[in-house]
Amino acid sequence: xxxxxxxxxxxxxxxxxxxxxxxxxxxxxxxxxxxxxxxxxxxxxxxxxxxxxxxxxxxxxxxxxxxxxxxxxxxxxxxxxxxxxxxxxxxxxxxxxxxxxxxxxxxxxxxxxxxxxxxxxxxxxxxxxxxxxxxxxxxxxxxxxxxxxxxxxxxxxxxxxxxxxxxxxxxxxxxxxxxxxxxxxxxxxxxxxxxxxxxxxxxxxxxxxxxxxxxxxxxxxxxxxxxxxxxxxxxxxxxxxxxxxxxxxxxxxxxxxxxxxxxxxxxxxxxx
Amino acid sequence: xxxxxxxxxxxxxxxxxxxxxxxxxxxxxxxxxxxxxxxxxxxxxxxxxxxxxxxxxxxxxxxxxxxxxxxxxxxxxxxxxxxxxxxxxxxxxxxxxxxxxxxxxxxxxxxxxxxxxxxxxxxxxxxxxxxxxxxxxxxxxxxxxxxxxxxxxxxxxxxxxxxxxxxxxxxxxxxxxxxxxxxxxxxxxxxxxxxxxxxxxxxxxxxxxxxxxxxxxxxxxxxxxxxxxxxxxxxxxxxxxxxxxxx
Ligand SMILES: Nc1ncnc2c1ncn2[C@@H]1O[C@H](COP(=O)(O)OP(=O)(O)OP(=O)(O)O)[C@@H](O)[C@H]1O
Ligand SMILES: [Mg+2]
Numbered sequence: 158x159x160x161x162x163x164x165x166x167x168x169x170x171x172x173x174x175x176x177x178x179x180x181x182x183x184x185x186x187x188x189x190x191x192x193x194x195x196x197x198x199x200x201x202x203x204x205x206x207x208x209x210x211x212x213x214x215x216x217x218x219x220x221x222x223x224x225x226x227x228x229x230x231x232x233x234x235x236x237x238x239x240x241x242x243x244x245x246x247x248x249x250x251x252x253x254x255x256x257x258x259x260x261x262x263x264x265x266x267x268x269x270x271x272x273x274x275x276x277x278x279x280x281x282x283x284x285x286x287x288x289x290x291x292x293x294x295x296x297x298x299x300x301x302x303x304x305x306x307x308x309x310x311x312x313x314x315x316x317x318x319x320x321x322x323x324x325x326x327x328x329x330x331x332x333x334x335x336x337x338x339x340x341x342x343x344x345x346x347x348x349x350x351x352x353x354x355x356x357x358x359x360x361x362x363x364x365x366x367x368x369x370x371x372x373x374x375x376x377x378x379x380x381x382x383x384x385x386x387x388x389x390x391x392x393x394x395x396x397x398x399x400x401x402x403x404x405x406x407x408x409x410x411x412x413x414x415x416x417x418x419x420x421x422x423x424x425x426x427x428x429x
Numbered sequence: 430x431x432x433x434x435x436x437x438x439x440x441x442x443x444x445x446x447x448x449x450x451x452x453x454x455x456x457x458x459x460x461x462x463x464x465x466x467x468x469x470x471x472x473x474x475x476x477x478x479x480x481x482x483x484x485x486x487x488x489x490x491x492x493x494x495x496x497x498x499x500x501x502x503x504x505x506x507x508x509x510x511x512x513x514x515x516x517x518x519x520x521x522x523x524x525x526x527x528x529x530x531x532x533x534x535x536x537x538x539x540x541x542x543x544x545x546x547x548x549x550x551x552x553x554x555x556x557x558x559x560x561x562x563x564x565x566x567x568x569x570x571x572x573x574x575x576x577x578x579x580x581x582x583x584x585x586x587x588x589x590x591x592x593x594x595x596x597x598x599x600x601x602x603x604x605x606x607x608x609x610x611x612x613x614x615x616x617x618x619x620x621x622x623x624x625x626x627x628x629x630x631x632x633x634x635x636x637x638x639x640x641x642x643x644x645x646x647x648x649x650x651x652x653x654x655x656x657x658x659x660x661x662x663x664x665x666x667x668x669x670x671x672x673x674x675x676x
Binding site: 315 | 575576577578579580581595597598599600615
């Protein structure tokens with residue numbers, strides 16, 4: 158049976174789609190048969206970040222309404238052959254997705270894949286509820302700011318009460334915290350929440366900390382998930398997080414501001 | 430100046446209700462010469478079992494017209510180190526016979542009181558006092574075993590509320606009775622419903638967004654010099670809210 162993982166946050170713009178693309182790619186690179194579904198109907202951009210926007214013919218709404226077969230809508234990634242993408246519709250609205258329809262799609266995908274990632278839209282309304290409903294695990298993406306932590310807390314409450322697992326009184330959805338856009342220097346200055354402050358409120362296991370990094374924007378503009386950029390700190394952080402997700406132990410990196418070296422302190426210059 | 434000893438002289442005893450767990454020895458045969466050897470036999474196989482244990486004699490299975498000789502039975506039971514202290518159930522006549530021998534009828538918790546046995550000739554010890562039954566509108570305390578998260582609202586209707594985790598910012602807990610939080614209170618806590626002025630709020634780490642008792646409230650900015658971050662009890666004194674540090 159495939160594991161269904163929702164990437165969610167409540168708040169918008171915190172890095173769900175970036176993280177979905179990175180995670181899906183990372184899991185596929187580890188040899189897992191992985192499909193990532195864009196649930197953000199009307200605002201699709203997973204296909205852009207994955208660099209497959211020019212190959213989209215059908216989308217999940219077409220599949221659910223019976224206009225296309227699932228196999229026609231799935232896009233096979235050209236870089237990692239165990240990775241597929243199921244895009245969202247640009248032209249329809251969220252009401253086009255139904256619980257029954259999504260259930261059928263997930264059931265069918267379960268036969269062929271190890272992991273089904275669901276990139277949730279922002280908010281706690283229908284689209285987000287549908288994205289998390291079938292989840293076995295949840296990656297809760299949080300930025301080091303009060304409003305993001307608050308919204309993540311809300312979405313955790315929703316996971317615990319309105320997911321299929323909760324409704325059927327099964328084992329709860331397994332929760333993971335992924336802190337993104339973490340800027341240790343600004344945290345040190347007190348402009349952003351500390352990792353410990355976030356954990357104290359959310360109290361779920363920490364999967365990883367992805368630092369604020371310019372390489373993320375570059376990566377999404379070129380349609381290459383940032384995890385493929387082995388040079389970048391964000392790419393390495395995502396690699397670590399995927400490894401932890403698969404059971405490996407890796408120390409947390411990128412959580413402390415870079416200490417100025419002895420020489421640069423001496424001459425007052427910036428660390429390279 | 431009153432030492433505990435002088436207090437004790439002023440007040441020689443106190444009467445308190447109490448609930449006890451007792452073994453019931455259900456009598457299936459009225460004949461003492463059958464019951465006791467069978468018990469002794471059981472004891473040889475499980476020495477120590479029941480030794481000096483207070484027990485209650487269950488009378489439900491006895492024929493109403495054939496009460497055992499309770500005086501003899503009590504003596505025989507004591508000789509094998511079993512201490513009968515009362516009876517439960519049974520027909521009126523059987524109960525009365527037991528009571529005459531010094532074994533009062535006990536009421537099982539939650540059961541109806543037995544119809545009073547006819548007055549016994551001998552002075553009889555008082556039956557074991559039980560807790561008075563709760564009033565009919567009594568509701569068990571609501572217990573929440575998890576953190577209450579932002580956007581969640583918990584309402585303990587007509588009763589107290591116990592939260593075993595934190596109440597996070599953006600969460601709201603409401604009780605018509607008291608609110609007890611065995612964690613941090615970082616959201617809103619509302620106690621006492623509309624009119625219970627004596628309701629209180631307790632929290633192990635007091636960092637609320639808002640607290641309210643019976644309609645009187647204080648927001649975070651209005652907490653003044655309340656002991657934030659401490660173990661705190663909130664109560665109403667007249668129309669003002671008081672914050673007591675408990676630890
Ligand atoms: N680690 C990072 N460093 C710098 N920028 C980042 C990082 N992660 C995400 N971003 C940027 O933040 C913006 C939002 O990211 P993304 O689209 O992944 O968020 P989202 O949660 O999916 O948003 P939405 O709620 O609209 O779906 C993008 O411009 C992205 O490039
Ligand atoms: Mg997105």
